[in-house]
Structures are given as C-alpha cells and as structure tokens.
Amino acid sequence: xxxxxxxxxxxxxxxxxxxxxxxxxxxxxxxxxxxxxxxxxxxxxxxxxxxxxxxxxxxxxxxxxxxxxxxxxxxxxxxxxxxxxxxxxxxxxxxxxxxxxxxxxxxxxxx
Numbered sequence: 001x002x003x004x005x006x007x008x009x010x011x012x013x014x015x016x017x018x019x020x021x022x023x024x025x026x027x028x029x030x031x032x033x034x035x036x037x038x039x040x041x042x043x044x045x046x047x048x049x050x051x052x053x054x055x056x057x058x059x060x061x062x063x064x065x066x067x068x069x070x071x072x073x074x075x076x077x078x079x080x081x082x083x084x085x086x087x088x089x090x091x092x093x094x095x096x097x098x099x100x101x102x103x104x105x106x107x108x109x110x111x
Contacts (some may be wrong), residue, residue: 001023001024001025001026001030001034001038002023002024002025003021003022003023003024003035003038003039003042003066004021004022004023004024005019005020005021005042006020006021006022007019007020007021008020014076014080015071015072015073015076015080016069016070016071016072016076016077016080017043017069017070017072018067018068018069019039019066019067019068019069019070020065020066020067021065021066021068022063022064022065022066023035023038023055023063023064023065023066024062024063025062025063025064026062029055029057029064032052032055033047035052035055035066035068036050036051036052036068039052039068039070040070043070045070046074048074048077049070049071049072049073049074049076049077050068050069050070050071051068051069051071051077051081052066052067052068053067053068053069054066054067055067
C-alpha cells in the first residue's frame with residue numbers, strides 16, 4: 001500500500017490538517033483503519049487523531065482517491081467529530097457495565 005499526499009491544508013482554527021491523496025494498493029481496498037494508520041505514520045501521530053472521510057475507488061484499478069483529516073490532539077477530534085454508531089454502542093455498553101458494577105457494590109455494602 002502506497003499513500004501519496006496530493007493536497008494538504010492546515011486548518012489552525014479547528015486544530016487539524018485536511019489531506020487528500022492517492023492510494024495505490026494490491027488486492028482488496030484497504031480498510032479505513034489501515035488508511036488511518038498510514039496517515040498517522042506520515043504525520044507522526046496516533047491513529048486515534050486521524051479520521052478518514054472518503055475513499056473513492058475506480059472499477060478495475062488498484063488505486064483510490066482518499067480524503068481525511070489529521071487532528072492535532074484527541075481533544076480537538078472529540079470537539080469536532082460526531083460519534084460513529086460503533087462508538088456509540090461501545091460507550092453504551094461501558095455505561096451499562098459500570099452501572100451494574102455500581103449496583104452490585106451498593107448491594108454488597110447493604111448486606
């Protein structure tokens with residue numbers, strides 16, 4: 001997988017860099033997680049600070065146009081990005097587990 005950046009725009013107000021690039025790959029189209037890892041290594045940051053917006057592939061070609069955003073910090077990303085359905089589900093499960101543990105701890109103290 002070879003990622004070449006074609007456009008890079010610094011957005012200081014939002015604390016991020018908006019990037020566009022050309023991705024060349026073998027086999028299946030790489031996942032968003034793999035693309036975000038590649039962007040993170042180019043910008044020397046954590047993959048949690050990278051959001052892949054779009055991956056445009058062309059039929060029968062082993063290349064794709066990629067659009068993404070690289071945030072300066074996790075706080076900046078949390079401030080600007082919406083949660084994905086997967087992230088919402090994960091947070092909800094964590095809250096339920098925490099509530100159950102709290103309830104069990106409270107029952108254990110009252111006995």
